[in-house]
Amino acid sequence: MTELDRLASDFGNAETAIALTGAGISAPSGIPTFRGDDGVWKRFDEGQFTYGRFRSDPAGFWADRLELHREMFGGEFEPNAAHDALAALARDGHLDAILTQNTDGLHRDAAFVGDDSPADGITDAADATILELHGNARRVRCTDCGNRTEAEPIFDRAADGERPPTCDCGGVYKPDVVLFGEQLPGAVIQRARSLARESDVFLAIGSSLAVEPAASLPRLAASSGATVGIVNLESTPCDGVADVVCREDVTEVLPRLRDLAASG
Numbered sequence: 001m002t003e004l005d006r007l008a009s010d011f012g013n014a015e016t017a018i019a020l021t022g023a024g025i026s027a028p029s030g031i032p033t034f035r036g037d038d039g040v041w042k043r044f045d046e047g048q049f050t051y052g053r054f055r056s057d058p059a060g061f062w063a064d065r066l067e068l069h070r071e072m073f074g075g076e077f078e079p080n081a082a083h084d085a086l087a088a089l090a091r092d093g094h095l096d097a098i099l100t101q102n103t104d105g106l107h108r109d110a111a112f113v114g115d116d117s118p119a120d121g122i123t124d125a126a127d128a129t130i131l132e133l134h135g136n137a138r139r140v141r142c143t144d145c146g147n148r149t150e151a152e153p154i155f156d157r158a159a160d161g162e163r164p165p166t167c168d169c170g171g172v173y174k175p176d177v178v179l180f181g182e183q184l185p186g187a188v189i190q191r192a193r194s195l196a197r198e199s200d201v202f203l204a205i206g207s208s209l210a211v212e213p214a215a216s217l218p219r220l221a222a223s224s225g226a227t228v229g230i231v232n233l234e235s236t237p238c239d240g241v242a243d244v245v246c247r248e249d250v251t252e253v254l255p256r257l258r259d260l261a262a263s264g
């Protein structure tokens with residue numbers, strides 16, 4: 001029996017199975033990661049995208065954010081075999097929640113959940129709960145009245161020179177994502193922690209596990225007795241607490257895992 005066979009059988013037997021995903025699951029869809037050799041921080045200055053900069057220099061922030069947004073999300077992209085495998089595991093009843101650090105909305109697409117994500121980032125969909133820990137880049141939010149709206153037309157207005165773009169109420173729009181230096185919504189982080197504590201199987205996929213809360217969720221799951229798996233091309237700071245580490249491409253491992261769990 002391989003380690004993946006064992007992990008698949010744990011998924012089959014789990015009362016609560018959770019996946020935590022990071023930028024690496026969307027890299028095969030053509031969306032660059034932040035870190036690593038091809039990561040956007042090789043071409044952009046991470047320090048320009050903080051909440052502090054948004055507050056003190058919204059026009060400059062929007063000029064830079066527009067470039068970053070077009071670089072990351074400018075092309076056509078769709079869910080890949082790894083997103084589809086997680087959606088299939090959920091449909092099969094083997095996966096209860098997907099906690100994602102990604103803001104690209106691809107788990108929602110794979111699960112056909114639609115794009116009208118709720119304000120708190122928590123969607124209790126029929127097959128699985130989807131938690132968008134860092135928000136959703138397909139929306140912007142007015143910092144005064146809280147109105148949320150589709151991001152692309154607002155980015156187009158910023159490209160046409162309206163920087164910062166503003167809401168009908170006069171408030172400044174902010175991408176509906178958690179910026180560096182900004183707090184995660186309390187409800188989403190509490191739910192993520194309780195799911196990690198409840199889980200019998202916790203699989204971290206395509207994340208460097210370098211940023212909180214992702215960095216501590218696998219440890220929380222391990223200390224609560226879960227079987228912890230990690231699928232990532234590079235080593236992570238959580239490898240030591242994992243029962244299974246697959247240093248392989250997500251699009252290779254996840255479909256295999258789903259097939260094994262389905263046939264087990």
Ligand code: NAD
Pocket residue numbers: 021022023024025026027028031032033034035036039101102103104105134206207208209210211214231232233234248249250251
């Ligand atoms: P990260 O960039 O820190 O790490 C990504 C990890 O994925 C790396 O360790 C890399 O080795 C691995 N990886 C890349 N391609 C892979 C593949 N095909 N198979 C397996 N592993 C692969 O990203 P992170 O851990 O998600 O954390 C940083 C932040 O990046 C998060 O806050 C997230 O919001 C943001 N982000 C999101 C997106 C997105 O929405 N798609 C893209 C870039 C960054």
